[in-house]
Amino acid sequence: MARSYLSGRLGRWPMSASTLAVPACCRASWTHTHLVFAGDRAEEFTSRMAGRPYDGGGIRVTTDATRAASDDDLRALTATRMAELRAAGTTTVEVKSGYGLNVDDEARTLRLATEVTDETTFLGAHLLPAEYEGRADDYIDLVCGPMLEACAPHSRWIDAFCEMGAFDADQCRAVLDAGRAAGFGLRLHGNQLGHGPGVQLAVESGCASVDHCTYLSDSDVEALAGSDTVATFLPATDFLTRQPYPDARRVIDAGATVALATNCNPGSSYTTSMSFCIALAVRDMNMTIDAAVQAATLGGAVALRRTDVGRLSPGSAGHLVVLEAPSHHHLAYRPGVPLVRQTIT
Numbered sequence: 136m137a138r139s140y141l142s143g144r145l146g147r148w149p150m151s152a153s154t155l156a157v158p159a160c161c162r163a164s165w166t167h168t169h170l171v172f173a174g175d176r177a178e179e180f181t182s183r184m185a186g187r188p189y190d191g192g193g194i195r196v197t198t199d200a201t202r203a204a205s206d207d208d209l210r211a212l213t214a215t216r217m218a219e220l221r222a223a224g225t226t227t228v229e230v231k232s233g234y235g236l237n238v239d240d241e242a243r244t245l246r247l248a249t250e251v252t253d254e255t256t257f258l259g260a261h262l263l264p265a266e267y268e269g270r271a272d273d274y275i276d277l278v279c280g281p282m283l284e285a286c287a288p289h290s291r292w293i294d295a296f297c298e299m300g301a302f303d304a305d306q307c308r309a310v311l312d313a314g315r316a317a318g319f320g321l322r323l324h325g326n327q328l329g330h331g332p333g334v335q336l337a338v339e340s341g342c343a344s345v346d347h348c349t350y351l352s353d354s355d356v357e358a359l360a361g362s363d364t365v366a367t368f369l370p371a372t373d374f375l376t377r378q379p380y381p382d383a384r385r386v387i388d389a390g391a392t393v394a395l396a397t398n399c400n401p402g403s404s405y406t407t408s409m410s411f412c413i414a415l416a417v418r419d420m421n422m423t424i425d426a427a428v429q430a431a432t433l434g435g436a437v438a439l440r441r442t443d444v445g446r447l448s449p450g451s452a453g454h455l456v457v458l459e460a461p462s463h464h465h466l467a468y469r470p471g472v473p474l475v476r477q478t479i480t
């Protein structure tokens with residue numbers, strides 16, 4: 136009989152069972168998914184593997200398909216992805232919008248997201264929709280005005296994609312300022328495709344997290360270390376877009392809080408597997424297995440400003456994941472192997 140444990144901040148408690156019981160705080164996707172979408176971008180992925188670089192432009196393809204889908208279709212697609220996440224051991228999940236990109240479809244996709252999670256994020260500033268080509272500032276006015284108003288009842292967070300080809304720092308700052316004034320918590324996509332102002336803007340704005348952080352300068356790392364902004368790494372995205380991996384150890388050693396997430400979306404990261412992300416972080420981002428598991432659990436909870444999940448402490452939610460493995464090290468040691476036997480919430 137294998138030894139099994141409950142492991143977490145209260146220590147390791149031997150249990151007698153034939154599987155390893157790891158609290159869900161050791162297997163959670165937490166932050167950063169875009170689960171409500173329709174359509175398929177396998178062809179884009181195939182051409183990327185043949186050498187075409189990722190630039191985020193495919194977001195418009197998914198937007199067209201999502202706008203055309205009925206509520207019931209989107210509900211069914213989202214439920215399937217949630218079931219997949221759950222089976223892979225995730226118990227708490229953030230769902231972002233960003234494939235509606237008009238007032239009605241952003242509000243609609245967020246309303247559907249609230250049917251599966253309380254952690255919803257309004258990402259109207261994901262990409263400029265085709266009908267606003269050449270009028271980015273007009274679109275930002277829409278996002279900060281009528282779109283934000285329509286989405287507010289369905290969203291806890293607001294986010295923007297601060298990147299060359301998406302929105303610049305001033306446009307993202309306008310979105311974050313409008314969101315703050317309306318009572319949203321703040322998040323930002325930044326430093327995914329190259330060095331840029333995303334991390335600094337996120338820190339200055341008091342974002343709960345800045346996500347991607349693939350390209351970090353020394354001053355970015357210093358800014359993160361002196362802030363409450365969590366650096367959320369998305370290693371499956373770097374894997375599936377053939378980007379370099381960030382050095383997470385450098386960020387941890389500087390004193391910043393880090394998280395790991397799947398970024399499940401149809402373009403840059405169509406995976407629901409946190410254990411795959413943990414394995415990549417250990418193999419390619421200079422993280423120990425314990426640091427990667429902590430980033431996937433406690434780090435994600437901090438990024439969502441949650442104290443009731445992601446840790447073992449009195450009063451925390453009793454979420455558990457049962458692994459068929461002698462230790463949690465197998466999450467990284469056996470990549471691609473479905474070790475989760477049960478997810479309990």
Ligand code: NIG
Nearest residue numbers: 191194296398400401402403
């Ligand atoms: O986080 N970076 C922007 N948004 C998503 C990708 C969306 C897509 O390509 O459909 C991301 O990687």
